[in-house]
Amino acid sequence: MALVLDSISKSFSLADGSTVDALSGISLAVADSEFVSVLGPSGCGKTTLLRIVAGLETPTSGTITLDGERIAGPSPRMAMIFQEYSLYPWRTVIDNIEFGLEIRGMTREERKKRAIEYLDLVGLRDFAGRFPYELSGGMRQRVAVARALAIDPAILLMDEPFGALDAQTRNRLQRELLDIWEKTRKTVLFVTHSVDEAVYLSDRIVVLTPRPGRIREIVPIGLPRPRERTDVEFARIRRYVLDHVENMADTR
Amino acid sequence: MRYQRVLLPIILVVAWEIAALAINNPFILPSLETVVPILINPFSASFTLGTGSLAENAAISIERVGLGFLLATAIAIPLGVLMGRSRALNDFFDSLIEILRPIPPLAWVPLALAWFKIGLTSIVFIIFIGAFFPILLNTIDGVKGVKKTWIEVATTLGASERQVLLKVVLPGAAPTVWTGLRVGFGIAWMCVVAAEWLPGISRGLGYLILYAYNFGQTNLIIAGMVVIGLIGLAIDLVFKKVEKKWFSWRGLER
Numbered sequence: 320m321a322l323v324l325d326s327i328s329k330s331f332s333l334a335d336g337s338t339v340d341a342l343s344g345i346s347l348a349v350a351d352s353e354f355v356s357v358l359g360p361s362g363c364g365k366t367t368l369l370r371i372v373a374g375l376e377t378p379t380s381g382t383i384t385l386d387g388e389r390i391a392g393p394s395p396r397m398a399m400i401f402q403e404y405s406l407y408p409w410r411t412v413i414d415n416i417e418f419g420l421e422i423r424g425m426t427r428e429e430r431k432k433r434a435i436e437y438l439d440l441v442g443l444r445d446f447a448g449r450f451p452y453e454l455s456g457g458m459r460q461r462v463a464v465a466r467a468l469a470i471d472p473a474i475l476l477m478d479e480p481f482g483a484l485d486a487q488t489r490n491r492l493q494r495e496l497l498d499i500w501e502k503t504r505k506t507v508l509f510v511t512h513s514v515d516e517a518v519y520l521s522d523r524i525v526v527l528t529p530r531p532g533r534i535r536e537i538v539p540i541g542l543p544r545p546r547e548r549t550d551v552e553f554a555r556i557r558r559y560v561l562d563h564v565e566n567m568a569d570t571r
Numbered sequence: 572m573r574y575q576r577v578l579l580p581i582i583l584v585v586a587w588e589i590a591a592l593a594i595n596n597p598f599i600l601p602s603l604e605t606v607v608p609i610l611i612n613p614f615s616a617s618f619t620l621g622t623g624s625l626a627e628n629a630a631i632s633i634e635r636v637g638l639g640f641l642l643a644t645a646i647a648i649p650l651g652v653l654m655g656r657s658r659a660l661n662d663f664f665d666s667l668i669e670i671l672r673p674i675p676p677l678a679w680v681p682l683a684l685a686w687f688k689i690g691l692t693s694i695v696f697i698i699f700i701g702a703f704f705p706i707l708l709n710t711i712d713g714v715k716g717v718k719k720t721w722i723e724v725a726t727t728l729g730a731s732e733r734q735v736l737l738k739v740v741l742p743g744a745a746p747t748v749w750t751g752l753r754v755g756f757g758i759a760w761m762c763v764v765a766a767e768w769l770p771g772i773s774r775g776l777g778y779l780i781l782y783a784y785n786f787g788q789t790n791l792i793i794a795g796m797v798v799i800g801l802i803g804l805a806i807d808l809v810f811k812k813v814e815k816k817w818f819s820w821r822g823l824e825r
Contacts, residue, residue: 373727374726374727375723375726375727393726393727393728393729395729397727398727398728399723399724399727401720401723401724403720403825404718404720404721404824404825405720405721405724406825407721407724407739407742407743408820408823408824408825409742409743409745409818409820418724418725418728418738419728419729421738422725422728422729422730422734422738423729450820451820451825452820452823452824452825456825459825466724470728470729476727
């Protein structure tokens with residue numbers, strides 16, 4: 320097991336002195352090269368969970384280990400992809416992709432070479448010299464994916480990366496992400512509130528309850544890829560997961 | 572350039588010439604032909620009542636502004652970055668700054684004279700006061716405006732505090748800091764003219780126009796004012812040009 324979350328809980332203290340439990344007792348093991356989605360209604364703490372794994376927040380209790388090694392703080396073996404506003408607007412596309420490599424002190428030629436490789440992977444070679452504001456939303460997220468991959472992390476953490484895109488672009492980027500995932504065999508932890516997206520992408524879906532977020536159910540998706548959204552089995556699984564999510568919304 | 576942009580200046584010049592002829596008193600309104608020779612011979616000392624050429628005086632004023640402005644920049648930017656990054660430091664300095672900020676730079680003149688005596692230091696101090704606050708406040712704003720996600724991206728990619736500062740916070744705040752520099756320089760340039768009216772000063776564009784007044788040379792006053800305006804305009808254009816070239820991403824963060 321590559322990434323192991325053990326009894327992660329997180330509570331926030333409010334201004335009036337009371338505390339709110341955001342996450343409670345989350346235990347999860349993610350295998351190497353596995354694609355796992357964390358699904359839940361807004362406010363269930365799924366983003367908080369991802370941020371804890373990324374080292375951007377500390378859990379109130381519980382531990383995270385990567386290949387048996389305890390993780391506290393940002394790990395060089397993980398890279399996070401945010402929903403939006405993550406590219407540096409003063410840097411060109413290629414300079415954005417080079418950012419992580421620059422941080423690691425790689426030489427200019429080496430990182431240029433590596434960045435072009437990943438630009439090719441996301442199909443944006445012709446846009447190397449453009450600035451983020453010259454790109455569409457879908458292109459910007461491709462750049463963000465390339466920047467994360469460029470540092471060659473073991474694990475990709477994705478926080479609703481396609482949530483701000485229109486439906487068509489989102490579907491295309493989901494397909495591209497699966498292509499990339501199959502080529503690079505990264506472990507992916509993917510946060511989303513879209514049942515459809517989770518069923519389309521994942522090996523397993525972790526369904527969280529509303530606040531405090533607990534694991535309600537882990538749904539393995541056995542369908543072979545590429546998956547067809549119009550497929551009967553796809554629809555059945557989507558219905559099944561949707562029922563779980565909706566039930567929770569009712570009993571909240 | 573559209574012709575409308577030059578229409579009003581042309582009308583004004585023509586009206587000026589007609590009015591000058593009608594008034595026929597060069598102390599109230601000198602005619603154009605007594606002003607233009609001064610302007611087209613900026614390196615000649617023969618129009619300036621023995622105070623050195625127009626260019627010489629301009630150079631001295633620019634040097635004074637430059638000193639005060641650089642000093643203000645050197646203190647305001649680091650302080651602004653610290654205040655923008657640290658809530659505690661912001662709270663520590665904020666009330667003092669709020670008290671000092673509304674005091675006009677020229678209100679500092681008597682105190683400047685008491686502290687630094689007559690001379691360059693006093694002038695530079697006044698200019699420093701004028702330029703300091705816009706640079707500081709814009710730097711704080713710029714640093715606070717750096718998007719949280721930009722910093723978190725760097726953090727997750729393993730950036731150190733120093734790298735976050737140099738590669739994310741400073742470039743992210745740069746457009747707003749630049750606005751502060753531009754506004755600060757504008758105010759500094761206004762201050763220098765008044766600061767050169769301090770007793771014991773004997774060079775500079777501000778000095779020159781007051782000196783010209785004492786000799787009833789209104790044509791020299793106007794020539795000096797035109798030069799002051801043109802230099803201010805030219806420097807502002809440079810600021811704008813740089814802004815357009817380097818910071819065109821501003822407002823287009825996505």
